[in-house]
Amino acid sequence: VSERDSFWRALSKQQQQEVYEERHLKFISSLGKGNFGRVDLCRYDPLGDNTGEMVAVKQLQSSKQSNMADFQREIQTISSLHCDYIVKYRGICYSAGRLSMRLVMEFLPFGSLISYMEKYKHIITTRRMLLFTSQICKGMEYLQHMRYVHRDLAARNILVSSDTLVKIADFGLTKIVPLDKEYYRVTQSGESPIFWYAPESLSEYKFSHKSDVWSFGVLLHELFSYCELSRNPKRLSLHRIGGDIQSAMMTVHLFNVLKENWRLPAPALCPPKVYSMMMQCWAFNSEDRPTFSILQDLIESSLQDERE
Numbered sequence: 478v479s480e481r482d483s484f485w486r487a488l489s490k491q492q493q494q495e496v497y498e499e500r501h502l503k504f505i506s507s508l509g510k511g512n513f514g515r516v517d518l519c520r521y522d523p524l525g526d527n528t529g530e531m532v533a534v535k536q537l538q539s540s541k542q543s544n545m546a547d548f549q550r551e552i553q554t555i556s557s558l559h560c561d562y563i564v565k566y567r568g569i570c571y572s573a574g575r576l577s578m579r580l581v582m583e584f585l586p587f588g589s590l591i592s593y594m595e596k597y598k599h600i601i602t603t604r605r606m607l608l609f610t611s612q613i614c615k616g617m618e619y620l621q622h623m624r625y626v627h628r629d630l631a632a633r634n635i636l637v638s639s640d641t642l643v644k645i646a647d648f649g650l651t652k653i654v655p656l657d658k659e660y661y662r663v664t665q666s667g668e669s670p671i672f673w674y675a676p677e678s679l680s681e682y683k684f685s686h687k688s689d690v691w692s693f694g695v696l697l698h699e700l701f702s703y704c705e706l707s708r709n710p711k712r713l714s715l716h717r718i719g720g721d722i723q724s725a726m727m728t729v730h731l732f733n734v735l736k737e738n739w740r741l742p743a744p745a746l747c748p749p750k751v752y753s754m755m756m757q758c759w760a761f762n763s764e765d766r767p768t769f770s771i772l773q774d775l776i777e778s779s780l781q782d783e784r785e
């Protein structure tokens with residue numbers, strides 16, 4: 478055992494973060510399922526004495542070629558991001574047998590914002606919700622600075638690290654905006670979260686920092702609705718456009734009601750300044766939407782109101 482210990486201690490912290498051997502990755506429980514992936518809670522225990530760290534490990538469900546390419550891109554993305562408000566990359570675990578690899582990330586104990594709000598909605602304060610909003614906004618400012626468009630900003634993709642820290646997760650749909658353009662145009666739609674989509678994403682498959690701002694407004698609505706299922710964006714939008722239409726027409730109907738200036742209604746007890754922030758994120762024309770840095774100022778101003 479001793480020379481194995483010395484091997485591990487010899488590896489620098491950085492290298493240790495990169496190399497995860499499958500035989501030391503002990504499955505504990507399943508944490509969640511995404512479109513093509515699954516995330517498990519594991520203990521990485523090279524010393525075999527249960528002192529190893531807990532990690533979240535994502536692997537593909539289907540080894541379809543296209544999904545493998547997307548997974549590679551997701552790993553490339555998350556490993557290039559270094560921000561307190563974005564879930565941390567730990568490394569890769571190559572499994573000898575199967576061709577698939579696994580993405581090792583920091584484990585966030587409280588799970589998604591949705592399960593957190595369901596559990597703590599009776600004790601969470603407006604100030605705390607504005608603190609979370611500010612952290613997500615800072616994460617998005619960093620993402621924009623790195624020229625990434627998230628494309629799936631929603632409460633389900635925000636993870637809770639502690640009672641005072643949330644992080645942006647799940648970069649499965651994230652794309653890099655080309656240097657010569659201000660937006661990324663998607664070819665296939667796949668499992669699209671259309672109720673979080675900006676009008677130009679619905680009609681032209683265009684995604685930009687400004688369409689991320691639209692989704693940020695929808696996320697704000699989820700948060701200030703305490704992520705209640707009865708008030709979630711999909712349910713409220715379907716109620717407006719009529720829930721019985723088939724999915725192909727849903728995008729068209731949703732675009733039309735947005736064009737006619739329908740928006741998600743103000744959540745109960747939502748501070749007026751916060752609803753006003755959402756409405757600014759939902760400007761039909763993308764150039765009329767605030768930047769994440771302007772949103773940061775608006776959030777700070779709302780926080781001031783809550784302090785007095």
Ligand SMILES: C=CCCn1cc(-c2nc(Nc3ccc(C4CCNCC4)cc3)nc3[nH]ccc23)cn1
Nearest residue numbers: 508509510511514516533582583584585586587588
């Ligand atoms: C493709 C998959 C979908 C997206 N996804 C991401 C994760 C995930 N989860 C956690 N922590 C976590 C902690 C507690 C709970 C519990 C479970 C029982 N009920 C209450 C909540 C759930 C999750 N940390 C993470 N780091 C990196 C990813 C990640 C999970 N799913």
